[in-house]
Every structure is written in structure tokens, then in C-alpha cells.
Amino acid sequence: MLGHMTTITASIRLSKSKILSGLQCAKRLWLEINHPELRGDDPALEARLQAGTDVGVIARREWPDGILADESNYDRALAMTADWVANPARPLFEGFFAFDGVRIRPDALVPQPDGSIDLYEVKSSTSVKDYHLTDVTVQAWVLRNLGLPIGRVFLTHLDNTFVYPGGGDYRGLFRHEELTGFVAANAWQVPEWVARFRSVLGGSEPAILTGTHCHTPFSCPFFEHCDGKQPEFPVGLLPRGGKLVEQLRVVYNAGFERRMLRETAEHVPHLAKSLNLISERVVDLWPLTVISWYHPQMKGSWSLKKVLPTVASDLDYQANAVTHGGEAAEAIAEYVHPMTSKARRLEIADALREYCKLDTLAMVRLAHHLEAIA
């Protein structure tokens, strides 16, 4: 097995976390490697990392006879990993492995009586997230390619029904979710990711604009850097290009929009920073329209409903399943109702997406019209 182990050197440029970054956004991966100094501050990051570390340490009690490849002595940890691979008699925590330039440090590798080795990845969450599936798939791919007889694969997370009895007794704190089948079915994707991200890293900075992907599944630390580079009216992103303008900046009635952003931020705290940033960058077209545009068809009203047909008559809300804000609110209420079927939710989501697309296009067309007559 050792013959297959790739030596860990500074030239290795991918790790499990880099693959996860690349899957979120190729530009994030590129920036992490080429311009780490552009990362924004994340005051909560250290606390999150510490929480993850603490949970990992407690989880090791699940395998009391395990040994730790302690990174404080790197050479010793590497040697310990190599010894363990030659004779995997006891569980190994945080061993160092790499295959084809992809580095991993599995939380726990646990030898089984039949000679196979179970892989456990420990997370401080209370459920399995999509990106955890990617995480364990990459790890199993590396280990199997190194020749290790990986049997079952588990994601270990916190059990939210656990009640701490005190006295350092954490029995029952963890749940082990078996993901062996998922990993087997998805391992084929890993070499594709590796090839794709090597190609990204071999090229220039990817031209990717900010959008919802900047916050899913993680808040991207480069958001402030990227967002500052956004064009004011990114028309090139509109539906013709297959994407949407994903950030609200140009609006009609800024007071309402800012209030909505503020209230949303209160309900979704992990997006609050980004929503507040958007709120600060809102441009209100309503006062600009009032002072610079009038058409007899508006009949004395500067409501968007009256203005739009006079500047972009081809935009037809009536052709959509959702035609105005009131219907959009009703559609959302139906979407979140527990009795709404999955198929119906998909229909509603499509209708709302089309409505938002049209709304966004309307703002851009109005902005361009005002610019043209200025």
C-alpha cells in the first residue's frame, strides 16, 4: 500500500477543502490559491473552527484505543501514518494521505475484524449536509486509490436530542450516518473535479460575477472583493445570457426594498452581512423617473405598472403565471404550506423565477431608458 502513497510536498495544490471551494465557485478556488490576501474578515470563523476542533476531539472518545497523527510534529505524524498503513491494528485519527495531488486527513479510520477499514468524518452539525457528501466521497476516493480496503463510510454528527448529564459523559452525543452507498455511486465524479480544478488553477482568474452561489453552501470570504468589481447594470447577465441578475441594486421604491432587505436579514442572520451590503447599494429609479419622464399613457401616475408599458412595451407580465407582487406573496405562502406537494412547489418556484426575471429586466430597461434621455 505504501508504494502508492504520494509524498506530500509543497507542490500539491488541491485538498478536500479546495475541491469544496471549487464546487462552490471556480473563482473562489482560484483566489484562495493565487490571492489569499484578498479574503475579507470573518470574525466568526475562528469560533467555528474551534467548535469543529472541540467536537472532533470529543468524538475520538468513540474509539478509545485510537492513535492521533499529531500535526504539531509533522514528520512524526507522517511516519505514524505510514506505520499505520503497514499495520492498521488500531483506529487512526487525522492521518496524512494524498493521492494524485489531493490531500486529506480523515477524522477516524477504524479497522474492522474482517480486515476492512471504516471511514468516519466528524462534523459539528446536527444533520448531514450536501457538502458533507462531497467531503466523504473525496476522502474515500483518495484512500481507495491508495489501496486501503475502505469498507463502510460514515458521517458522524451531533444528535440534537442529546442531553448532557455532566461529568464529561458524552455518550450518545453523536450519530453515525452510513453513506457507503452514496459514496460508491458518486466516486466517479472525483477525478473529473480534480481535472477541472487543475485546469482552473492553470488559467487566469475566472470571470464569475457575484450571486446566490456566493452564500451557498458557505459565505465566500472574497465577497467584498468580487462585489466591488460588479458592473452597475450587468445587462450581460440577463436571461438572454442564461443567468439572472442575482443582486438587488436598481429598484423602484427604495424605502420598501430596503425595509424588506432589513427584515429578511433579521430572519436569516447568516446572510445579514450580504443583505445589508446590498441595501447600502440600492439605486432608486422612482425619483429619477418622476423628474425626467412622462408619457400621456401614464395618466398622471408614476407607478411602475403605468411607467413600464411606455418604456418597454414588450415586457408582458400577463404572460406569466405570477403577474404582480400580490400574486407572488400568495405563491410563496402556498409554497411553504406543508400540504403543498413537491411537484407543485417546483411549479411555483419556476413561476416565481420567471416573475423575478421579468422584474429584474424591467429595472434594467427602465435604467437604460432614463440614461438614454438624460
Ligand code: SF4
Ligand atoms: S464572492 Fe462569489 S463570485 Fe466571488 S469568488 Fe466568492 S463565490 Fe465566487
